[in-house]
Amino acid sequence: MVVEQGVSTDFGHTTLPYCSFVGTGEKRPKVGVGVGTDVLDLTAAAARVVPERAALFADGTLDALLGAGRAAWGEVRDALLAWVTGPAAARYLVPASDVELVLPFTVADYVDFYASEHHATNVGRIFRPDGEALSPAWKHLPIGYHGRAGTVVVSGTPVRRPSGQRRAGEGVSFGPTAKLDVEAEIGFVVGTPSVLGQPVSVEDVEQHVFGLCVVNDWSARDVQAFEYVPLGPFLGKSFATSVSPWIVTLAALDEARTDPPTQHPRPMDYLQADAPWTLDLELTIRIGDTVVSRPPFATTYWTPAQMLAHLTINGASLRTGDLFASGTVSGPDADQVGSLLELHHDTTYLDDGDTVTISATARLADGRQIELGDVVGTVHPATA
Amino acid sequence: MVVEQGVSTDFGHTTLPYCSFVGTGEKRPKVGVGVGTDVLDLTAAAARVVPERAALFADGTLDALLGAGRAAWGEVRDALLAWVTGPAAARYLVPASDVELVLPFTVADYVDFYASEHHATNVGRIFRPDGEALSPAWKHLPIGYHGRAGTVVVSGTPVRRPSGQRRAGEGVSFGPTAKLDVEAEIGFVVGTPSVLGQPVSVEDVEQHVFGLCVVNDWSARDVQAFEYVPLGPFLGKSFATSVSPWIVTLAALDEARTDPPTQHPRPMDYLQADAPWTLDLELTIRIGDTVVSRPPFATTYWTPAQMLAHLTINGASLRTGDLFASGTVSGPDADQVGSLLELHHDTTYLDDGDTVTISATARLADGRQIELGDVVGTVHPATA
Structure with a gap:
C-alpha cells in the first residue's frame, strides 16, 4: 500500500x-x-x-x-x-x-466516546429536530462504544470510499457512500494494563495513559443511519480510522493542562477528580489547503480521566495498546465543528480525491505552542 | 485467577x-x-x-x-x-x-451479531410493546456491533457482577447490576486475514473461518438499557464474554450442515450464496444442574457466511483471531430462548453463586452427534 x-x-x-x-x-x-x-x-x-x-x-x-x-x-x-x-x-x-x-503500536481495543456536548447537540438537532438533542443518559456518563481496532491505520493511508446499504426513498439501495465524512478527535493510548474486575480511578489516569494522537474517525453517514438502530455504528465507521503517526506523551503536555467545562448535574463519585483537568488543544481540519474548521478540544464536556474511569467502572480490564478517542470535537461556534455533517448540515460531504488533514496544537501555560502530528488521508474511489 | x-x-x-x-x-x-x-x-x-x-x-x-x-x-x-x-x-x-x-488464541476484533429473528422479535416486543419489533434494516442486513475483545475469557473464568449506572424512577442510581443475564451464542474464529478495501464473498467463508466455539455474552440489562441510545451496548456487555476452550473446525462439522431459514425479502446479491448452509447445532443452557433452555442454532435467520460477507462489504479487513458471534440464539418456542430476558420476560435474572453452563451438540446427517466444548461461568459478587 x-x-x-x-x-x-x-x-x-x-x-x-x-x-x-x-x-x-x-x-x-x-x-x-x-x-x-x-x-x-x-x-x-x-x-x-x-x-x-x-x-x-x-x-x-x-x-x-x-x-x-x-x-x-x-x-x-x-x-x-x-x-x-x-x-x-x-x-x-x-x-x-x-x-x-x-502504525506505532499494536492497537488492542478501540473505544470511541461521544464526549463533546456541542457535537452531540448539533447531531441531535439535525437528526431529531423535534426531540431532545441529548439522550437522557448523556450528562450522567460519557457515552461510548467499541470500534474496529483492526482498521486503525496510520496517517497517509489512502481511504477507500466504502460501499453499503442505504435508505432510498421507501426502499433500500446498495453502492458507494454518498455521505463520506470526517470526525476530528483526540485519541488516548493506554500503556499500563489493569486487572479484570478492578475499575481504574479517575485519579489513576496518568498511571495508565501513555500519550495521545490525533484521530480522524471517517464515517459513512448514510450507511450509519440505516444500520445503527438499535446496536450503534458498525460498517458506517469500521472501514478506516486514521491516526497521526506521532504519540505525544502526557508528560510532554503537562503545561497544556487547563480547566474542563463545568459539569451539571454533578457527575457520580466515580467520575469526580480532586483536580480535574483537560488539555488546551486546538484542532484544525483542512480539505486540500482550505481550513474548514478549528475545533477546540478543551470544550469537550467529559475529560480524558472520566472517559477512562467510565470505561472500566464495570470491571472491564485495560490492555496495553488500547486506544480510546474523544469522539468528534466540536466547539460552540459554527467554524469550530468537528464533522462535515455539522458544518454543512447534512448536505455536502467528501469527494473522491479530497485530502483531509487534521492537525492539533497544544497551547502551554507560558504561551508556547506544541504542534502534534498531522493525520492525513486522501479519499480513493470505491472499488467498482 | x-x-x-x-x-x-x-x-x-x-x-x-x-x-x-x-x-x-x-x-x-x-x-x-x-x-x-x-x-x-x-x-x-x-x-x-x-x-x-x-x-x-x-x-x-x-x-x-x-x-x-x-x-x-x-x-x-x-x-x-x-x-x-x-x-x-x-x-x-x-x-x-x-x-x-x-484462552486458545489471541482475540483480535470481537463482533457480535443480532442474527436470530426470534431473539430480535422477542426483545423488540418486551422493550417496544407498541412499536414494530424489528428495526427497518433488520431483514436487509445482519445487524452487528463491535464488542470488547480484551475481556473475552475462557470457560471457567469467574464472572464478577458488574456495577454501573441504571435508571431509578425519574433519577439515576449506581450499583451492582440487578439484571445479570446470559446470551447463548455460537462464535466463529477467523484464521486467514483479508486485505483492507477488499470485501470477502459469501462463497469464501471457508477460506477465512477456521472453526467455532460456544459463547456466553454476559449482559447487564439495566446498565445496557440506560447507556445504549444512540451508540449501542457498551459497559452492559464489556465486562466479560466467555468462550468454550475448544475450537472445533468447520471441516469437522461438514456433515452437520443444513439448510438455513428461508429469507424474505430476498437479500442483496452480496448476501446470496450458491449453496447456502448453516449448522445443525442444538445449544443447552443450564443454571446449576437445571436445563432452562435448548436454543436451536439452525433457526438463526442470517448464516455465518452472510455475517462474514456483511462484516467486510465496506472494505473492513479481517485479521487472524477475529471472532464474530451470532448474537443470542433463540428458537420459536418458549423453551428455546437464548437469554433470561426472554425466558422470564425481564423479571428474573442471575444470582451470585449461579453457575451457567452452555453446551452445544452438532447433529450430523447420519444421525451421529458431536459434543462441542462447554462454556461455564460462575457469578461472583460485585466488588464492595
Whole structure:
C-alpha cells in the first residue's frame, strides 16, 4: 500500500514524541523520537541513551515501552531530554521526510466516546429536530462504544470510499457512500494494563495513559443511519480510522493542562477528580489547503480521566495498546465543528480525491505552542 | 485467577478440536487436540505427526495455525486423523481433566451479531410493546456491533457482577447490576486475514473461518438499557464474554450442515450464496444442574457466511483471531430462548453463586452427534 506522508512537523527538543519508522532501504521498523524536524533512531541509540531500557525498543514498535509503565516512561524521557541536544545525538538523526512512518503500536481495543456536548447537540438537532438533542443518559456518563481496532491505520493511508446499504426513498439501495465524512478527535493510548474486575480511578489516569494522537474517525453517514438502530455504528465507521503517526506523551503536555467545562448535574463519585483537568488543544481540519474548521478540544464536556474511569467502572480490564478517542470535537461556534455533517448540515460531504488533514496544537501555560502530528488521508474511489 | 474447569467432553477420534492447555506443573501453554476425553500434546507431537508444520504449534497458542490458511488446516487435520488412533499417539495423551485449558488464541476484533429473528422479535416486543419489533434494516442486513475483545475469557473464568449506572424512577442510581443475564451464542474464529478495501464473498467463508466455539455474552440489562441510545451496548456487555476452550473446525462439522431459514425479502446479491448452509447445532443452557433452555442454532435467520460477507462489504479487513458471534440464539418456542430476558420476560435474572453452563451438540446427517466444548461461568459478587 502506498502511504502518502505529510511534511514534517518541527517538534523542538522537549516534546519528544514517539513514532515507529522504516528507514530508506530498510524493512524492519524502528522506534523513533521526533527531534526538531528529524527522527532520532532510538532503536539504534538506546544502548547509549538508556542502556538498561534498550530492550524496550528492540522490536521497532512502542508496544514494549507502553507496557513498561510510568516509571520507565519517565526514565526514558529524562534521559532523552538530557541527551538529544548533545553531540552524540547527531549521528542517530535522520530527516523525518526521508523515512516512512508506520502504525506505532499494536492497537488492542478501540473505544470511541461521544464526549463533546456541542457535537452531540448539533447531531441531535439535525437528526431529531423535534426531540431532545441529548439522550437522557448523556450528562450522567460519557457515552461510548467499541470500534474496529483492526482498521486503525496510520496517517497517509489512502481511504477507500466504502460501499453499503442505504435508505432510498421507501426502499433500500446498495453502492458507494454518498455521505463520506470526517470526525476530528483526540485519541488516548493506554500503556499500563489493569486487572479484570478492578475499575481504574479517575485519579489513576496518568498511571495508565501513555500519550495521545490525533484521530480522524471517517464515517459513512448514510450507511450509519440505516444500520445503527438499535446496536450503534458498525460498517458506517469500521472501514478506516486514521491516526497521526506521532504519540505525544502526557508528560510532554503537562503545561497544556487547563480547566474542563463545568459539569451539571454533578457527575457520580466515580467520575469526580480532586483536580480535574483537560488539555488546551486546538484542532484544525483542512480539505486540500482550505481550513474548514478549528475545533477546540478543551470544550469537550467529559475529560480524558472520566472517559477512562467510565470505561472500566464495570470491571472491564485495560490492555496495553488500547486506544480510546474523544469522539468528534466540536466547539460552540459554527467554524469550530468537528464533522462535515455539522458544518454543512447534512448536505455536502467528501469527494473522491479530497485530502483531509487534521492537525492539533497544544497551547502551554507560558504561551508556547506544541504542534502534534498531522493525520492525513486522501479519499480513493470505491472499488467498482 | 482461579479458573473453574468443567468435566471433559468425549470428542471421539474424528472431531479433533483444538485447544491451548497448561500441563500439571508446567508454565507455558501448549497446543492440544481433543481425542476422546484426553488432550493430545500437539506441541510435543507435531515433529512426528506433521514435521513440516511443527513450527505452527511452537508458541502454545492456535495463532500460527489460524494464520497458516486453509491448505495447512487440511494437511494437519488429515495427518492427525491418520495418526491419533495409532500406537505412537498414546504417549502424547493426557486426561483433559488433569490440565488447565486456557484462552486458545489471541482475540483480535470481537463482533457480535443480532442474527436470530426470534431473539430480535422477542426483545423488540418486551422493550417496544407498541412499536414494530424489528428495526427497518433488520431483514436487509445482519445487524452487528463491535464488542470488547480484551475481556473475552475462557470457560471457567469467574464472572464478577458488574456495577454501573441504571435508571431509578425519574433519577439515576449506581450499583451492582440487578439484571445479570446470559446470551447463548455460537462464535466463529477467523484464521486467514483479508486485505483492507477488499470485501470477502459469501462463497469464501471457508477460506477465512477456521472453526467455532460456544459463547456466553454476559449482559447487564439495566446498565445496557440506560447507556445504549444512540451508540449501542457498551459497559452492559464489556465486562466479560466467555468462550468454550475448544475450537472445533468447520471441516469437522461438514456433515452437520443444513439448510438455513428461508429469507424474505430476498437479500442483496452480496448476501446470496450458491449453496447456502448453516449448522445443525442444538445449544443447552443450564443454571446449576437445571436445563432452562435448548436454543436451536439452525433457526438463526442470517448464516455465518452472510455475517462474514456483511462484516467486510465496506472494505473492513479481517485479521487472524477475529471472532464474530451470532448474537443470542433463540428458537420459536418458549423453551428455546437464548437469554433470561426472554425466558422470564425481564423479571428474573442471575444470582451470585449461579453457575451457567452452555453446551452445544452438532447433529450430523447420519444421525451421529458431536459434543462441542462447554462454556461455564460462575457469578461472583460485585466488588464492595
